[in-house]
Amino acid sequence: MARPLIQLALDTLDIAQTMKLAALTAPYVDIFEIGTPSIKHNGIAIVAEMKKRFPDKLVLVDLKTMDAGEYEAAPFYAAGADICTVLGVSGSPTIAGVVKAANAHNAEVQVDLINVPDKLACAREAARLGAQIVGVHTGLDAQAAGQTPFADLQAVAKLGLPVRISVAGGINQSTATRVAKAGANIVVVGAAIYGAKSPGDAAREIRELLDANHHKFIMGKIGSVLAATDRTYDAKLTNLLDRSKRIFVAGAGRSGLIAKFFGMRLMHGGYECYVVGEIVTPSIRAGDLLIVISGSGETETMLAFVKKAKEQGATIALISTKKSSTMGDMANVVFQIGTPEQYSRIVGMPMGTTFELSTLLFLEATISHVIHAKKIPEEQMRTRHANLE
Numbered sequence: 001m002a003r004p005l006i007q008l009a010l011d012t013l014d015i016a017q018t019m020k021l022a023a024l025t026a027p028y029v030d031i032f033e034i035g036t037p038s039i040k041h042n043g044i045a046i047v048a049e050m051k052k053r054f055p056d057k058l059v060l061v062d063l064k065t066m067d068a069g070e071y072e073a074a075p076f077y078a079a080g081a082d083i084c085t086v087l088g089v090s091g092s093p094t095i096a097g098v099v100k101a102a103n104a105h106n107a108e109v110q111v112d113l114i115n116v117p118d119k120l121a122c123a124r125e126a127a128r129l130g131a132q133i134v135g136v137h138t139g140l141d142a143q144a145a146g147q148t149p150f151a152d153l154q155a156v157a158k159l160g161l162p163v164r165i166s167v168a169g170g171i172n173q174s175t176a177t178r179v180a181k182a183g184a185n186i187v188v189v190g191a192a193i194y195g196a197k198s199p200g201d202a203a204r205e206i207r208e209l210l211d212a213n214h215h216k217f218i219m220g221k222i223g224s225v226l227a228a229t230d231r232t233y234d235a236k237l238t239n240l241l242d243r244s245k246r247i248f249v250a251g252a253g254r255s256g257l258i259a260k261f262f263g264m265r266l267m268h269g270g271y272e273c274y275v276v277g278e279i280v281t282p283s284i285r286a287g288d289l290l291i292v293i294s295g296s297g298e299t300e301t302m303l304a305f306v307k308k309a310k311e312q313g314a315t316i317a318l319i320s321t322k323k324s325s326t327m328g329d330m331a332n333v334v335f336q337i338g339t340p341e342q343y344s345r346i347v348g349m350p351m352g353t354t355f356e357l358s359t360l361l362f363l364e365a366t367i368s369h370v371i372h373a374k375k376i377p378e379e380q381m382r383t384r385h386a387n388l389e
Contacts, residue, residue: 112137
């Protein structure tokens with residue numbers, strides 16, 4: 001299957017904001033859609049401006065033409081539109097008129113199936129009339145009622161028509177790949193990109209998912225989390241380590257494995273370090289440091305350790321996804337990795353993977369800071385490495 005194209009719906013009425021968003025996402029987007037609200041408000045000028053600034057991108061003008069197809073579409077094609085949309089409910093003569101205008105400008109037509117009663121019949125007619133794209137479109141009102149485009153997409157794809165299929169309707173990072181696998185040639189994304197804290201990162205993630213570039217996707221996701229993490233944390237954690245008599249590390253499940261990675265390197269660096277739960281781990285006392293890794297800050301087994309350590313007068317450091325939690329409110333210091341919104345459900349990085357891998361790299365960076373700050377030679381670290389292996 002050919003590489004799916006990403007179409008970004010630009011619906012804002014503000015031209016400056018539209019162009020800024022386009023610039024942020026241009027490396028990852030193939031088609032810039034000047035949405036219906038935008039084209040109604042700004043008129044034909046925004047088409048020419050978009051094509052001037054982004055000549056290597058396809059520009060789709062979402063006219064949703066309902067009548068006078070050739071007459072309405074022709075000026076927008078002349079201004080630089082590569083694709084104009086016409087409503088499937090408008091009927092064959094109107095669709096044919098837009099096709100005629102497109103042919104005169106070596107451009108393309110998308111027939112939008114929104115609210116069409118018999119979508120399959122309309123898709124066949126659109127192909128017969130010469131339209132190059134059929135749009136399976138679940139509108140905002142229908143989305144609010146819980147509808148999705150998947151069933152219609154699968155039905156249209158099974159027709160095997162000589163057209164590309166565009167799909168729009170609440171598509172995001174979690175559904176983009178599913179849409180492409182179901183037969184979409186063009187994946188239309190709106191709020192999942194323009195509503196994101198970083199539209200560029202959101203567009204990049206969808207591009208990497210659609211390209212099945214999972215290595216790059218995972219590294220990009222971790223990179224964005226670490227970029228949002230306080231850069232002074234490694235120095236602050238190092239100072240905390242150096243002020244403590246002994247260090248205890250703890251975590252449940254995969255977070256526990258990350259804690260063990262860190263504990264091993266601390267031992268290599270010359271710290272007296274123990275992993276909570278090992279049979280040789282001694283009792284914790286005042287002056288010691290307990291480092292707990294818990295994304296939620298609510299892990300029950302870890303909470304019991306935090307309470308006990310606090311009773312004994314030990315210092316508690318929590319590594320988590322958020323500042324405030326049951327454990328966070330009890331801890332002396334919280335190291336927040338990234339921001340809470342970066343941990344929404346992500347296809348391909350399930351069940352805490354984003355936090356765990358980001359924490360691993362954060363702690364490895366702390367070890368690097370320790371080595372450089374203390375000028376610890378690797379040869380010295382090797383002398384502490386286990387030799388009963």
